[in-house]
Amino acid sequence: MLLSEDELRAGVARMADEITAHYRDRSLTIVGVLTGSIVLLADLIRRLDMPLRLALVQARSYRGRATTPSNLSLNADMLLDVRDRDVLVVDDIFDTGRTLFELVARLDELQVASLRSAVLLRKQGRQQVARGPDFVGFDIPDEFVVGYGLDYDDMYRNLPYLAVLEAADIEQAGPA
Numbered sequence: 001m002l003l004s005e006d007e008l009r010a011g012v013a014r015m016a017d018e019i020t021a022h023y024r025d026r027s028l029t030i031v032g033v034l035t036g037s038i039v040l041l042a043d044l045i046r047r048l049d050m051p052l053r054l055a056l057v058q059a060r061s062y063r064g065r066a067t068t069p070s071n072l073s074l075n076a077d078m079l080l081d082v083r084d085r086d087v088l089v090v091d092d093i094f095d096t097g098r099t100l101f102e103l104v105a106r107l108d109e110l111q112v113a114s115l116r117s118a119v120l121l122r123k124q125g126r127q128q129v130a131r132g133p134d135f136v137g138f139d140i141p142d143e144f145v146v147g148y149g150l151d152y153d154d155m156y157r158n159l160p161y162l163a164v165l166e167a168a169d170i171e172q173a174g175p176a
Helices: 005-023 038-045 098-108 167-173
Strands: 028-034 052-060 073-075 086-094 114-123 135-140
Touching: 005 038, 005 086, 005 114, 005 135, 028 038, 028 098, 038 052, 038 086, 052 098, 086 098, 098 114
Parallel strands: 028 052, 028 086, 086 114, 114 135
Antiparallel strands: 052 073
């Protein structure tokens, strides 16, 4: 176990307080990145005391049993009109940063009023882009993690804590 359920709850509460302080009473459009952010998104929006709208996009750079990112696949069919709105992108993990960087670039093209990002986890030593997230729940070591919405081959998302998936667990799952 890397982060307990209580630690995750406290980290989300701290991040919600930071977001609330930044936006104050302004209306906010939150864009959740499916599928990994769904648990964080549910917990986070219940802690935000401000007018908000919610949109979802699906962005995926890990597929199946992969433990390293590949090309980004992005489906923004569920995205609301974000022109002239304050937008906060919420994602589960900032690994290399390529997913968030590309998504932010695409949203910026839609002429938003402001654009920030929040992630539950930021992996240390993996960033490959110039800009990092604006709000971060936790910095973690460079380990493959599961739980609290994060998965390996669509498993473990339901764990209420964050755990490191060990090499033996990956090998035991067998070939993709």
